[in-house]
Amino acid sequence: MSAICSESIGECWLACIKKVLQEGTLWHDEDVSIREYLGLSVKIIAPDTDDDIIKKFGDEAVLEHTIQKFEEGVVMSNRPFTYSNQIYNKDGVNQFNWLVDRLNKKRETKSATISLLDTGSNDDNLPCLTTIDAKIRDDKLDMQFFYRGQNIVGRQYANFIALAHLQKKLAKALSVPAGFLGGYIASAHIYEYDFPFAEHIINNQECKLTDHFYDYGPRSIRENKIFKS
Numbered sequence: 001m002s003a004i005c006s007e008s009i010g011e012c013w014l015a016c017i018k019k020v021l022q023e024g025t026l027w028h029d030e031d032v033s034i035r036e037y038l039g040l041s042v043k044i045i046a047p048d049t050d051d052d053i054i055k056k057f058g059d060e061a062v063l064e065h066t067i068q069k070f071e072e073g074v075v076m077s078n079r080p081f082t083y084s085n086q087i088y089n090k091d092g093v094n095q096f097n098w099l100v101d102r103l104n105k106k107r108e109t110k111s112a113t114i115s116l117l118d119t120g121s122n123d124d125n126l127p128c129l130t131t132i133d134a135k136i137r138d139d140k141l142d143m144q145f146f147y148r149g150q151n152i153v154g155r156q157y158a159n160f161i162a163l164a165h166l167q168k169k170l171a172k173a174l175s176v177p178a179g180f181l182g183g184y185i186a187s188a189h190i191y192e193y194d195f196p197f198a199e200h201i202i203n204n205q206e207c208k209l210t211d212h213f214y215d216y217g218p219r220s221i222r223e224n225k226i227f228k229s
Contacts, residue, residue, distance in 0.1 A: 001039030009164065009181075010053025012044045013157045018202045020152050020190050030218035033192040043182035047164040054157050057201050059209040066158035070166055072096070078226055080125050086116035087132075087166075099134055100173045107136050124220050129159065134170060140179030141171040149187035153194040153201070154213055191217065 002019060006012035024035035054063070068074055074084040088094050095114040102112045113133040117126065131146035145163060150156050164181055171178040190198055193216040200207040214227050221227065 001041065002037070003041040003043070005043045005045070007045050008051055008053070009044055009047050009049075009157065009160045010051040012042055013152075013160065014053065014202060016040065016042065016152050016156060016185075016188060017190070017198050020188050021195075021198050021202065024188070024190065027189070029189070029191070030220060032216070032218050034189040035192075035195070036187055036189040038187060040185045040188040041183070042185070043180055044160065044164075045180050047160065047167065047178065047181035049161050049164045049168070051157075051161070054161060057207065057209055058157050059154075059211050062155070062209070062211050063158045063161060066155070067162045067165060070162040080123060080226060081127065083116065083127065083129060083162075086127060087114070090114075090116070090118075096170065099170060103134060103136060103141075103174055110135065124224070128155075129163075132163075132166075134167075136174065136176060137179065139176055141167065141174060141176050142179040143167040143170070143181050145181075145183035147183065147185045149189065150185045151191065151213065152188050153190050153198050154209070154211055 004012060004015045004019065006015055019040065020035055020037045024037040027034050027036045069076065069079070069082045069084060070087070071084055072088045074082055076082055087096055099112050099114060102109060112135065113131065115131055117130050126148070128147050128149050129145060130148050133144045135142050143163065150159065160181065167178045167181055191213070193212050197207060197209055214221060
């Protein structure tokens with residue numbers, strides 16, 4: 001296990017790519033090879049959503065789509081679930097409002113934590129982000145998370161930007177500034193088709209990510225018709 005502490009989202013993303021690429025173990029996801037690092041902790045001191053590194057290398061379509069998946073009321077017919085539904089309407093509960101109420105009732109609470117998993121679900125596609133935790137410390141709102149797995153090159157940067165947006169929204173509702181964003185990734189992995197992108201990015205070479213997950217990702221993803229609709 002290892003820990004990465006960075007000032008910005010982009011710097012954290014670069015450090016995670018380098019860690020997995022250089023220290024990860026070759027493994028597989030169904031019929032696709034991956035390089036995987038088990039147990040990666042990250043901490044982003046100033047998670048600004050306006051990030052020059054993300055602008056330079058990120059796939060704008062992936063970024064926009066991921067941010068949208070976290071926005072209240074969003075329904076996507078080509079996705080089995082959205083984080084929006086899990087956060088704002090999980091089993092009929094608005095978990096965002098639940099967090100606000102819990103933190104307002106006890107500002108020092110250690111238990112403002114929500115789960116995004118549906119108990120006992122046998123769906124092939126479970127949320128990668130399973131837990132969100134919020135704490136007010138030193139008059140700032142710190143947000144932490146647990147990812148069961150994270151596609152480091154293709155998705156991490158977009159997920160961190162979306163979480164930073166959520167953190168700012170929660171901080172505003174609580175009338176405090178946002179603090180750090182951090183958490184734990186059980187399986188930090190890079191798909192084989194993204195290896196060249198990873199090398200270019202950590203070497204600061206000119207490139208622009210193009211998402212290939214639904215074309216070259218694991219068989220269950222490639223063959224799932226919902227993603228093609």
